Amino acid sequence: MKVLLAIFIWSIFTLIGVGQNKYDYTWTFGTNIGSNKNLNRIYFSDTGIVKIDSLQSNFNIFGDKTFICNQDGDPIVLFTNCSILDSQLDTMYGNYTLKSNRRNYWCFDPIDYYYPYDQSMIILPDNHKKNIFPILLMDIASIERDQDSLKALDYGILYSMEMNLTNTISKRLVNNWNQVHFDTFAPGHLTACLQDNGKDWWIIVPLDASVCYLIYEYTSAGLNILGRTCVGSKIYGYSDGISSTSFSPDRTKYARYCPEYGIQLFDFDSKTGAINRPKYFHEEGGRQPFGGICFSPDSKLLYVFSIDSLYQYDLTSDHVESSGILIDTLDRSTGKTNISAFNSGRIGPDGRIYIGGLAGGQYLSVINNPNCRGKKCELIQQAVRLPGNHDYTMTYAPNFYDFKGVRECKETNSVDLNNENFEVFEKRGDFIYYNFKDKSGWISIYSINGKLIKTMKNVSPSGVISIEDFTPGAYLIQANWGTFHYEYKLVKN
Template sequence: MKRIVFASLLLVCTFTSAQLRTNTWELSGTRIPDYRNKQNLTEVNFITGFADTLTVFRQMSFFITNSSISDSLGNLLFYSNGQWIANRNHDSLENCNEFNAGYSTDQYYDGRGLGFTQGMIIIPHPDSIFLYDLFYITTEKKFKYHHNLYTEAMHLSHSVIDMRLDNGLGAVTLKNEYLIEDTLIQGKLSACKHANGKDWWIIDHKWNSTIFYTWLLTPTGIEGPYSQSIGSIIINDFGPGEAKFSSDGSQYAIESNYDYFIEHYNFDRCTGQLSNPYKFFNSTYLVNDFVGLSFSPNNEFLYRCSQLNIIQYDTKVKNFFNYPDTVAIYDGTYAPFPTWFSMTQLALDGRIYICTWDGDSVLTYIDNPDIMGIACSVVQHGIILPYLNNESIPYFPNYDLSPLGNYVADAGANDTINKGQTIQLGIPPVAGVKYLWHSDPTLSDTTIAQPIASPDTTTTYYLIVTDTSTYSSCNVREDTVTVFLDIADAVHIPKPQNHGTFRVSPNPVSSWLNMIYQSNDDAVFELFDAFGSRKATINLYHYFKNRMLDISALPAGIYEWKVIQRGKSIAHGKVAVIR
């Protein structure tokens, strides 16, 4: 593991603050050569609760790659076309010179912007109101593969912007840091909040491979890359096609237009792992049949855009790709070019907006995307833009995604009783939570929140709670409570220091080892072989409840694990690795 230190619901009167991160959209490209000077271009603003089109005087032009972010009040902070960054005054952000230097920026594309779908993501840094992390692809010169020439992303790059600098206009403080050097697909970067509601998963796909790469952005830095081989090979990744998470982060879908498929997955926000790949392949090899996709705000429907159709899938139905519902067919309008459908973005007003393929002065939108069938109401060319938009629409992750689960594993407070007395453990039950106490004959019931304990000696009781409202690897939490027995003459047994609880699962294990824990302080998990040689280590942050460790490369055998906190071993055990 490499470690590097360094919003769609509409309220009638107002939005919540996190949602306003996506308030301002900078659009428009220019087909004239004078793109180096400021000119009148398009901005879309949702502060009133509806899409309001404005004219802004700025220099930056867009060609597909488009990323921006606003503050908590909806005021634009900065934006980028993948080649340079502009501040809210539409001037160059301080220290953004040579931003994203590489073949595509310097040679292949001119200054109108990069041509990669979802080529950049902007993420507010966890636990900071001033710092913003930028993730973007950096490409190198074309190379040959099977007699075809390819320009591939060779790096996922990272920069940091500090909004305290340049009198509040912001400046780049960390620039063009490579997080990986490998052949990646052209764009389709996506991000989803971790189950803790604070950290962020960043996901990308390796070119000519089934491998997904993920990184975890935390308050102290970036963890990863982690790799997972799953799903289909992506080779012909150039051109259109999107990758999106559902609003709740439980689903993920990715298109490869010139590989003629879309693939749907389940996503685990705790581990960053994908599962259950489900693919639709167009055996007719229809060109430009996979150019855009979005999930509905209620997470039930997946919309796929081809140039000529918009198709709705009900993801609650088994094998849903077998039941496409065409909710719109291109109506033949020119504005001034054919208003074919292209890329999509869910907006603050709950609509899904769709830019056009050829760069027109209109946007299409799905008015009620939570409704099944044609009642979702696709309004073609329903938004008139003041200027041409060069096939560009911003990509936003769900900045307002909440943590998973609101339950707490609480076995109650440690206490002392006299011999022969009983005591009630735990706290009042929470709806939707299952309780399981480790089997103990001194408990009245092991499946309720507050059993009666009648110990005849000092006893520690273990409670496991499971949140049944969500399916993920971190819907299980654990706590302990110790009942001390007053033996005679009010002599109390000293209470040991509580370092927390730690356990591993499964045991035996063959691939991913799950560390499940509760602790008020950070710790380190270490794994040793039979000869005492350390084979793996991972940080256990106190704000997590579990961490995953890939042990698939370790040979079979019995391994010892230890948890180190403040330089001392506070827990240990053994785990069997099988092959």
């Protein structure tokens, strides 16, 4: 199918991507419960979406999941906690062991199952051993409310295993069900980030109903525990299973969000793995039952997805807690069916933030310029139409690169048509009329894939551009004249 018209491939971001590993360049989405078993898949380049398609699964893939691609961006596996599936969505050798040792019933059904807690597993590339991928997996068990003074009804048990792809014919899970630590963890909330050497990993695991966290590192020697750190006073209680955790791309912040209890934001020391200086706040008008968080690529902003509202916090502010602004509320007046709420989001390889909905949505919303403050971040609601409905969560993966090459949000003299009281571009059929008032300038036209179609330099202050020979689709027209810069989104039918 054609790539959706609402995503335009003018890039505010230029990633330092020469030789960059593409571990998250293909995203696979789950299906909504009760719908068919067709899964949606999105393929990225450095500048945007290049293809969207669907594929058939024998399984009803719904709920928490993670994924990883090879260094070229081709999908390797989709992991649902209950099963690990290859690129064709068939089970990998050793998959049957994931049904063993379970403390609860979530994975008992061989076809229709889902794990209900968020971020319950991580797959990481071992940067020391080619084709070895360490896995951390959380299983859950139920407790009484007063057992061990725990406040949450389910607690997590942390295990490790490996995915071995050295034999292309016999890819398999190995070293399964090694209990990492004999303690009670939150039922999900696993996240990781690269260490400063670009090879090893930091992993933080919250303990259940506690202000304490266990800090791990994965190095050439394997998985090591560095210790326990207890910081702050905020405890997540019964609803801690619905939660989102993330490191900032620059590895200076660690955040945890539970819709009922709010946001916990910590400073993170990427040299030692320590978290400190906690801040607590809750989005205005919040208290939704579901939601998530995502840092901007430059790590200066934090976005909070709260179902019908999207908020942005300024992490450079001296008062982060009170810096939140409402970016937008969910637009239900578009006439589109199966729209998606603001439930969870993640940074794409192109530097945009893609936002998934809640149970049954067929769209992704997109933040085109997520490093920009306020409305300049350019949220486009229901921008990407998927072939079918997707489930309630974006497929999770850690940040595999730090986005240090992203360009800062640049203030420009972009024309505000309401204030300037004239139209720069006007489409009439297959002709685009432009008006730069009394200044000459230049115009560039780009395709949906970011390819330069046409450049016109030193054009007269006003004129007309013919698009008769253009194929139907989406285009971006960029114009510069004097000190002004303007962008016009064009769709030819």
